[in-house]
Amino acid sequence: MPVNTLHQLSGQHAAERGDSPALADLDFPARHTYAQLHERAGRLAAGFAARGVGAGDRVLWLGQNSGKVLEGILACAVLGAIFCPVNWRQSNRELEFVIDDLQPSLTLWQEEEIGDTLRQLRQFDAQADNWVLCDGPDSGYEALLADTAPPAPSPTAPDTPVLLLYTAAFDGRPNGALLSHRAVLAQSRNYSAVRKLDAGARYLNVGPLFHVATLLETMATFYCGGLNVFIRRAAPEAICNAIEQERCNGAFLVPATIDEVVAYAAQHDVDLHSLVALPGREEWNTLVTVDDSDWGRTPYGYGQTETFGYASYSALAANATGRMGRAAPGVEICMLDHSGAPLAPGETGEIAVRGETVMNGYWRRDELNRARRAGDWHRCNDIGRIETDGSLSFIGPKAQMIRSGQENIYPAEVEACLREHEAVAEAAVIGIPDERWDQSVKALVVLAEGADCEAQALIDHCRQRIASYKKPKQVEFVASLPRLGAGFDYAALNREYGGGGYPGAGNDAD
Missing domain, CATH: 2.30.38.10 (Luciferase; Domain 3)
Structure with missing residues (x-):
């Protein structure tokens, strides 16, 4: 029987490898086989439906990495609904924009570490039926699975959206890309083939699951019947413990995180040789098994x-x-x-x-x-x-983009934020080389006539309104900004003010 939807694939796995481990969540403790995962996704779909979720409706994940993300995607696949994991590191204003834009029928939220921030959201309502806490002693998540009779799967075409991922704000606001069952399955097939993944894959979900660079391998691992291991965030001790404990052989790690792991390993007795990783500096290469496959080269x-x-x-x-x-x-x-x-x-x-x-x-x-x-x-x-x-x-x-760590930063968004400050007449943003993060943000600001402002005040202004990683690291006050047509002459700005390190090599998925 052809597999055209994620629910069909989940059912096939349950039938063919039901006892094989599918999911290990180390921070929000849970372990499920493929049979258990399929059964739980069905009951979760029933819980979603009881809260008003139907075909085409959106379910929002306001939390860190968790196996519940994979369960939520599969539950939405049953209903013909759409699952959206959102960047929890965003400012309140950014999160409020996403909630208004997405109009979710159900929001799943996390208390640990980010609960205080979420309570400040204009739309937050812990008492509402469509806001479900998913961790801690007051969690209502397992209650969503109380129905033992999963609903009949919605008649879902392969081109039905099942995921919505917000892109970076290249035009000043984030935009949600609607990804179908066909797209997810096709990319999972392609990635598994290129990487030569099979049921022996043991993928550590350490990069953020709202980012495609992490989630595509999550879904490829599920596609080939491997084990997805989840930790809620990229802390070096947690990474090392997870690799050792679960013998993880794959992970998406940015250079800054690799440096932290190397530093941690230098002070602790760890065995990371199960991890097959791209080559790096000598200290890293001795810790892991260097990938010598076509992909590794x-x-x-x-x-x-x-x-x-x-x-x-x-x-x-x-x-x-x-x-x-x-x-x-x-x-x-x-x-x-x-x-x-x-x-x-x-x-x-x-x-x-x-x-x-x-x-x-x-x-x-x-x-x-x-x-x-x-x-x-x-x-x-x-x-x-x-x-x-x-x-x-x-x-x-086409439009200049800044890449800091694994995050894409679009100047238009930072410039718009700076212009909201009463002391700013004009602002242009460039990326400058950064030894640790590849690039960091530099703002070039023309002050309004008669205005006076300190650089730190503008940095703080941005920190309060957009995600902290987008704020300028440096602010330089200038008399004027060169223009090219209706916009700024960024090439001239880069030459004059030290811009560089842009992701022109293009060696990473957005």
């Missing part, structure tokens, strides 16, 4: 949230001209000119993709959806080139 590719990860894989064309490799199976890539016409190989244009892994569109963004479509092509808002050998080169974003 030529990792990553080109991708973004809107394609649920990789549209191309470098490992599919290791010796090609273009560093981003070739299009994934079921995906086509071309370059478009400004009018939306395809360009010939060797010509530079906007990267466009179509195929199985491409999103259905952005949630409640009709105008943006029209702007990002050219026929059946999705315009990626990035500049690239198809080389004469058919491989892909990534040149850079």
